[in-house]
Amino acid sequence: MRDFHLPGRSPVFSTNGLCATSHPLAAKTAVNILERGGNAMDAAIAGAVLLGICEPQMTGIGGDCFVLFSPAGSDDIKAMNGSGKAPAGLTAEKLREKGHVTVPRQSAGAVTVPGAIDAFCQLSNDWGKLGLDAILAPSIHYAKEGIPVAPRVGYDWAHNVGRLQGAAQKFFSFNGKAPKVGDLFAAPDQAEVLSEIAKKGRDGFYRGPVAEDMVSSLRALGGMHTLDDFENQKAFYTDPIAGTYKDVDVVEHPPNGQGATAILMLNILSQFDIANLDPFGVTRAHLEAEATKLAYDARNRIIADPTHTNALEEMLSMETAKRLAGLIDPNKARPHQSTLSETHHKDTIYITVVDKDRMAVSLIYSIFESFGSGLATDRYGILFQNRGAGFNLTKGHANELKPETRPMHTIIPAMLRKEDKILMPFGVMGGQYQAVGHARVTGNMLDFGLSPQEAIDAPRCFSDDGVMKVERGYAPEVVQKLSDMGHNVTQDMEAIGGSQAIYIHENGVLEGASDPRKDGCAIGY
Numbered sequence: 386m387r388d389f390h391l392p393g394r395s396p397v398f399s400t401n402g403l404c405a406t407s408h409p410l411a412a413k414t415a416v417n418i419l420e421r422g423g424n425a426m427d428a429a430i431a432g433a434v435l436l437g438i439c440e441p442q443m444t445g446i447g448g449d450c451f452v453l454f455s456p457a458g459s460d461d462i463k464a465m466n467g468s469g470k471a472p473a474g475l476t477a478e479k480l481r482e483k484g485h486v487t488v489p490r491q492s493a494g495a496v497t498v499p500g501a502i503d504a505f506c507q508l509s510n511d512w513g514k515l516g517l518d519a520i521l522a523p524s525i526h527y528a529k530e531g532i533p534v535a536p537r538v539g540y541d542w543a544h545n546v547g548r549l550q551g552a553a554q555k556f557f558s559f560n561g562k563a564p565k566v567g568d569l570f571a572a573p574d575q576a577e578v579l580s581e582i583a584k585k586g587r588d589g590f591y592r593g594p595v596a597e598d599m600v601s602s603l604r605a606l607g608g609m610h611t612l613d614d615f616e617n618q619k620a621f622y623t624d625p626i627a628g629t630y631k632d633v634d635v636v637e638h639p640p641n642g643q644g645a646t647a648i649l650m651l652n653i654l655s656q657f658d659i660a661n662l663d664p665f666g667v668t669r670a671h672l673e674a675e676a677t678k679l680a681y682d683a684r685n686r687i688i689a690d691p692t693h694t695n696a697l698e699e700m701l702s703m704e705t706a707k708r709l710a711g712l713i714d715p716n717k718a719r720p721h722q723s724t725l726s727e728t729h730h731k732d733t734i735y736i737t738v739v740d741k742d743r744m745a746v747s748l749i750y751s752i753f754e755s756f757g758s759g760l761a762t763d764r765y766g767i768l769f770q771n772r773g774a775g776f777n778l779t780k781g782h783a784n785e786l787k788p789e790t791r792p793m794h795t796i797i798p799a800m801l802r803k804e805d806k807i808l809m810p811f812g813v814m815g816g817q818y819q820a821v822g823h824a825r826v827t828g829n830m831l832d833f834g835l836s837p838q839e840a841i842d843a844p845r846c847f848s849d850d851g852v853m854k855v856e857r858g859y860a861p862e863v864v865q866k867l868s869d870m871g872h873n874v875t876q877d878m879e880a881i882g883g884s885q886a887i888y889i890h891e892n893g894v895l896e897g898a899s900d901p902r903k904d905g906c907a908i909g910y
Contacts, residue, residue: 399909405885407905457742467504474609493608495771504620531571535904539566545755556766646820652706674848689784718871721851735812747798747810815882837898
């Protein structure tokens, strides 16, 4: 239990339904949908789409999503891959011929076809109750009327407004400057797009004037996208993957997401007596950092488009984890492993909803970097993701940029399951950090007995691209010792990521937790 003398956040308890996400208005909207008779899928989609207006630097209809969900009355977990493909006319060779060694991040060459809208349309049709017109209505309203800029959103906006180019500056800046906290941000042109989707489903986005706006804008920016690329975009159902930690299954989305990396991380850490360490001491931080280097090196070699992913079973194998754990020196940091261009990715949005019938949804939705590619369409102001920067240009690599393939993604939803019962849908935002975040939150709960809110509130550290980022919640002596062990430590960075979770108790009570590093909250009814 938290010390009520100190600043903190209480968990939220409810029985009928609950949403946890990174902006209060999105959480409230999701709960409103539940109260109107919608289910968790309706509510999660409604809240997620609205987050593209609440947090436009993080996500939007020009992005991708991944979803795990458990239908009402079932403990089965299903997965939806809502990630987009590279255009059919683009190859790694064409970029190499131009002298590029990585995909240029703020160019049309980094723009993959948006996949989230097709996924949302399929999920609404297959699993929702209310229909697209009802669940998109709140976003249409707020896109027209505007939403006050929240503190964390304003902070991110101010630091990244310089990424906006061309039409994106018109739609996402105030005369080239970031809005101040409390200023109203509206996107009336996006409201028109959402209205088209509400009326026509996916055809309102992937065909007709909206698709034409996206393709013509990209072509003018040097892209090779065609109307066929948009018409052919299809989200698809797939099977989750899982590992076990302390008798609890950690269920993740399969490639091209990096969920297998979180499982490998936990398998490596399971080779050490983590539960008897100081949860926020030197040894745990060091072991986690070393496991991160090894697991992410495996990720960078293996995770790719699901049709090109190699050696996934090896990555999930406990024997692999034992071998990698044996490479860790408990007293010394190892050199930084291989890197990818994707290490610059900072953040995304995540939303989780559980309804009265105990349908559970774990949904993550992103435009990759802050403001994505920094490019937007001329007519409707649809901000393009730059998820193509997740490809590499290494000839013959599983994750090499190829026509009509999906890049490796960092965004991953998750669920905990015990004895075939859904225990907790959760996610940890933060770009590269997400796999480590899943391992950290899971370990905080299972090794140290923290509640979901305590597990989320607790200080974080992350060995990222050769730099050991340590939040200021760590004691100074821990920071110094990590430096002495050879870690390149910094505390001059943003707070690491954000997290949301809903714990489902045996008596049916829902317990929501929301990260104070973001503007959001958990709301139930």
